[in-house]
Amino acid sequence: MARANERVAGLLAEYAELLAMTGGDRFKIRSYEKAARGVGGYATDLATLDEAAIRKIPNVGASIAGKVHQAVQTGTFSQLEELRRQIPAGVLTLMRIPNLGPAKALAVYRELGIADIDALLAAVENGDLRQLKGFGPRTEEVIRTGIELVRGGAGRVLMATALDLAESIVDRLAPLADRCTYAGSLRRGKETVGDIDILAAAADSGPLMAAFVALPEADTVLVRGETKTSIRTALHPAAALPAAGAGTQTDPDHTGTGGASTAAAGGASAAGGLQIDLRVVPQEVWGAALQYFTGSREHNVRVRELAVHAGLKLSEYGLFHAETDELIVAGTEQEVYERLGLQWIPPTLREDLGEVAAARAGELPELVTVDALRGDLHTHTNLTDGVASLDEMLAAAAERGYDYCAVTDHAPELFMQRMTLEKALAQREQLAERRARYPDMRLLHGTELNIAPDGSVDWPEEVLAEFDLCVASVHSHFTLPAAEQTRRLIRACENPYVQIIGHPTGRLIGRREPIDLDLPAVFEAAAATGTALEINGGPDRLDLRDEHIRWAAERGVTFAISSDAHAVPQLDFVRYATLTAQRGWLTPDQVLNCWPYERVLEFLTRPR
DNA sequence: GCCGTTTTCGGCCCGACTGTTTTCAGTCG
Numbered sequence: 001m002a003r004a005n006e007r008v009a010g011l012l013a014e015y016a017e018l019l020a021m022t023g024g025d026r027f028k029i030r031s032y033e034k035a036a037r038g039v040g041g042y043a044t045d046l047a048t049l050d051e052a053a054i055r056k057i058p059n060v061g062a063s064i065a066g067k068v069h070q071a072v073q074t075g076t077f078s079q080l081e082e083l084r085r086q087i088p089a090g091v092l093t094l095m096r097i098p099n100l101g102p103a104k105a106l107a108v109y110r111e112l113g114i115a116d117i118d119a120l121l122a123a124v125e126n127g128d129l130r131q132l133k134g135f136g137p138r139t140e141e142v143i144r145t146g147i148e149l150v151r152g153g154a155g156r157v158l159m160a161t162a163l164d165l166a167e168s169i170v171d172r173l174a175p176l177a178d179r180c181t182y183a184g185s186l187r188r189g190k191e192t193v194g195d196i197d198i199l200a201a202a203a204d205s206g207p208l209m210a211a212f213v214a215l216p217e218a219d220t221v222l223v224r225g226e227t228k229t230s231i232r233t234a235l236h237p238a239a240a241l242p243a244a245g246a247g248t249q250t251d252p253d254h255t256g257t258g259g260a261s262t263a264a265a266g267g268a269s270a271a272g273g274l275q276i277d278l279r280v281v282p283q284e285v286w287g288a289a290l291q292y293f294t295g296s297r298e299h300n301v302r303v304r305e306l307a308v309h310a311g312l313k314l315s316e317y318g319l320f321h322a323e324t325d326e327l328i329v330a331g332t333e334q335e336v337y338e339r340l341g342l343q344w345i346p347p348t349l350r351e352d353l354g355e356v357a358a359a360r361a362g363e364l365p366e367l368v369t370v371d372a373l374r375g376d377l378h379t380h381t382n383l384t385d386g387v388a389s390l391d392e393m394l395a396a397a398a399e400r401g402y403d404y405c406a407v408t409d410h411a412p413e414l415f416m417q418r419m420t421l422e423k424a425l426a427q428r429e430q431l432a433e434r435r436a437r438y439p440d441m442r443l444l445h446g447t448e449l450n451i452a453p454d455g456s457v458d459w460p461e462e463v464l465a466e467f468d469l470c471v472a473s474v475h476s477h478f479t480l481p482a483a484e485q486t487r488r489l490i491r492a493c494e495n496p497y498v499q500i501i502g503h504p505t506g507r508l509i510g511r512r513e514p515i516d517l518d519l520p521a522v523f524e525a526a527a528a529t530g531t532a533l534e535i536n537g538g539p540d541r542l543d544l545r546d547e548h549i550r551w552a553a554e555r556g557v558t559f560a561i562s563s564d565a566h567a568v569p570q571l572d573f574v575r576y577a578t579l580t581a582q583r584g585w586l587t588p589d590q591v592l593n594c595w596p597y598e599r600v601l602e603f604l605t606r607p608r
Numbered sequence: 609g610c611c612g613t614t615t616t617c618g619g620c621c622c623g624a625c626t627g628t629t630t631t632c633a634g635t636c637g
Contacts, residue, residue: 027620031609061610099626101635134634138627385621416621416637476624476637 004047005569006164008071009040011080012064017092018083020102034059039068041387041567043396046072058387090115097146098511104139107132121147153510156192157274160539160576165233166196169215169276176211177202178283183293189348189579191509191542195275197293205280212278222275233274285317287332292316298352299345306340306356314340348582353550365587368561370578372588374596375404376571378448378471378502378534378562383427384410384417386566390430396568398441404597406444406469407431411458413450414475421463428466442597444468448502453477453484455491457498464497469604471534471562473502474515482516489517490525496608500560500592501526503536503543511540519548520555527556530608532592534560535584537577549584558603560592 016032038059039046046054046068054072055065067077087109093116094105108114111132114123123129124144130137166182174180177200181187184197200208209229213221219234281289292300293316300314307314313322318330319339329335334344342359346367349355358364380386381393388396390407397405409427410417428445435443446469449457457464457472464470472492480488492498504522505514526533533552536543541564544552549559561581563573581591588594592603 025609028609030620034610059610063609099635103634134628136628142627414637415623418621478637 003045003569004072005039005042005045007075008046008068009036011071011076012036012039012068014092015067015077015080015083017095017102018080018087021087021091021106022083031059031061032064035064035068037387037567041569043388043392043568058382088115090117093117094120096150096511097143098149099139099142099146104134107134117147117150149513150510153192155273156194156510158509158539159186159189159191159193159542159579160573162186162193162196162274163576165217165274165276166198169196169198169212169217172215173198173200173208173211173278176200176208177280179286181290183290184295187294187347188296188350189583191545191580195277198276198278199290199293200278200280201283201286201289202280203282208278208280217276223277227281228277228279230275230277233276281316285330287334287336288314288318288330289316291333291336294347294350296351299350299355302352302356303337303340303342306342306360310340312340346582348579349585351583365585367582368578368586368588368591368594369582370575372591372594373402373561373574373578375402375406375442375593375600376563376565376574377406377444377446377469377500377560377593378408378536378564379406379571380409380448380564380566381407381427383423384414384419388566388568390427391434392568393565393571394434394438394441394443396571398438400571402441404442404444404593404600406446408446408448408469408471411447411449413452413458421459446471448473449498450475451488451492453480453488455488455495457492457495461497464495467497469500470498471500471502472498473534474504474506478506478512478515480515482518485515486518486521489522493522493525493529493531498531499604500532500534500562502534502562502564503538503541504533505543505545505548507541507543507545509540509542514543519551523552523555523557526552530558530603530606532558532560532603534562535577535581537561537563537573537575537580539573539576542576542580544580544584546580546583549581549586553584553586553590557590558592559586559590562593 012032013036016029016036019029019032038057042057051065051069054060054068055062060068067079070077091105091109094100094108095102108120108123112123112128114120120143124140129135129140163186166186170180170182179201181199182196183199185193186196202208205226209224212229213224213231217233218231220232222230222232279293304314307319311322312328313320319328319336320326321328329339337344337359342356343362343364345355345359345364355364376397379393381390382388393407394405410419412419424447431443431445445467447467449470449472451457451472451474489501489504492501505517507514533544535549559581561574561577563571565571565573592600
């Protein structure tokens with residue numbers, strides 16, 4: 001169930017953006033951004049806190065605590081409403097466009113009255129933009145391509161955002177139904193979804209439909225029917241945040257400013273204007289309907305083909321004899337697949353990418369699950385850009401039942417994090433002191449290194465050798481030519497102290513393209529050197545992505561499913577990474593952090 | 609607006625890059 005934290009964090013981030021546009025003091029702006037992160041990353045649900053307790057949240061002082069309290073009670077706070085009156089919500093959406101920040105967004109609004117992306121594109125096309133001071137031909141081009149990038153995910157929202165919303169709605173509808181769940185691309189674990197499909201089984205659809213259109217999320221009712229009703233959520237930046245009950249999205253590159261705000265209004269992360277369909281079917285056809293509405297279309301075509309060849313007919317109403325129209329099965333998905341001679345196919349595989357043939361041969365992989373994870377190998381603390389202390393992170397990891405946990409704060413070359421060797425060594429001491437407190441969880445001292453353009457990383461060899469674990473990631477120079485990027489990553493793989501490559505392509509869904517890479521070459525290097533590739537669970541990263549995981553797996557690569565958590569609730573990000581890993585057909589044996597500690601240790605310490 | 613075994617006031621993460629400039633503003637990481 002969604003916590004108040006994410007919603008309020010979104011309001012604070014939105015307020016920070018509006019302040020930035022209206023020329024507020026930059027330190028004040030930063031305070032609200034930091035407070036948003038503190039609130040979103042706070043482990044306790046705000047709804048259970050009084051104002052004094054709210055005051056204890058990191059980066060929340062007396063002033064913001066009052067606003068947070070008001071927001072928890074009323075859903076907003078007065079200063080935010082004041083600014084919302086001055087600047088239309090659409091202006092904030094302009095800031096989704098890369099390289100278009102608060103100053104330029106305000107300029108196009110004030111000078112040209114532009115308050116949405118369509119109008120901005122039109123202004124680019126007819127040359128209006130060029131009249132503006134500070135807008136030259138190059139800026140025009142940057143905005144044009146930026147709009148294309150944002151439009152690439154037109155109307156789509158991040159899986160985490162959709163999952164949070166879908167689960168929350170299912171929770172509220174379930175008491176009125178015999179069964180209720182979400183289906184569609186969300187159930188298949190796709191990284192973004194264009195709409196949410198909710199399926200319910202009930203004898204009488206009336207109460208369900210009534211409750212559905214009465215949801216506070218239902219801004220517009222698009223269709224109102226007996227079996228299908230569609231609503232659309234409000235087009236408001238703070239309508240929802242990513243991170244499915246798991247804290248606000250961290251800054252994309254652990255950078256402090258800018259990130260928290262883009263999480264609120266940014267890219268595919270907001271759920272504003274999202275269509276949600278509710279379909280109600282009789283309990284007897286639940287399985288057939290769920291199979292049908294889960295898709296994908298391509299998968300269903302393949303399965304129905306199989307049915308036709310067997311003299312059968314499959315629809316959302318059941319599996320029938322083609323000739324007699326006699327119903328064979330419809331109650332559960334298992335029965336439907338089984339009667340067609342197939343293993344039950346996990347939703348994350350239903351893309352017509354070979355799963356039907358595999359199911360027929362009884363050769364579906366035993367997919368990795370969240371329960372199979374024994375540890376997390378990429379986490380941060382407030383020593384760098386996390387919002388939780390070492391103790392809070394360790395306690396939360398232990399709470400999850402992990403057998404091991406690596407703390408991997410940033411390294412010095414990411415200058416704004418102000419990491420030093422002294423700080424790293426002090427943290428290692430602290431970690432050593434805590435070992436006795438966690439007899440059932442091994443504590444690994446790691447670091448997240450930065451891969452320089454030439455493929456080198458922070459710190460000399462003798463320092464690297466003393467870490468239990470080195471993750472190495474690209475945090476800069478995203479636009480090098482493919483040959484250079486490829487060489488850069490291969491060199492990182494070849495570094496004997498680097499055991500995991502973090503978020504290998506550096507993409508941010510809807511906001512930044514992946515770096516240009518010869519992926520097969522990198523995968524081969526990773527396999528040859530025994531360097532694991534990360535599946536980063538950050539909702540807007542999911543990097544590596546599904547199809548690339550499969551390519552890499554075919555080449556024998558080992559993977560790490562990581563949260564990259566910068567706050568306690570974000571440890572849950574492994575959920576999204578695991579769905580992505582399933583879409584890459586991974587089994588626990590291919591995932592480093594599904595292994596027992598002894599085997600992980602062997603992997604980390606073997607001579608290379 | 610927040611925060612403090614380097615400050616209860618005076619700092620705040622800050623350097624690089626790029627495009628539009630002619631000395632800088634905006635944006636990003």
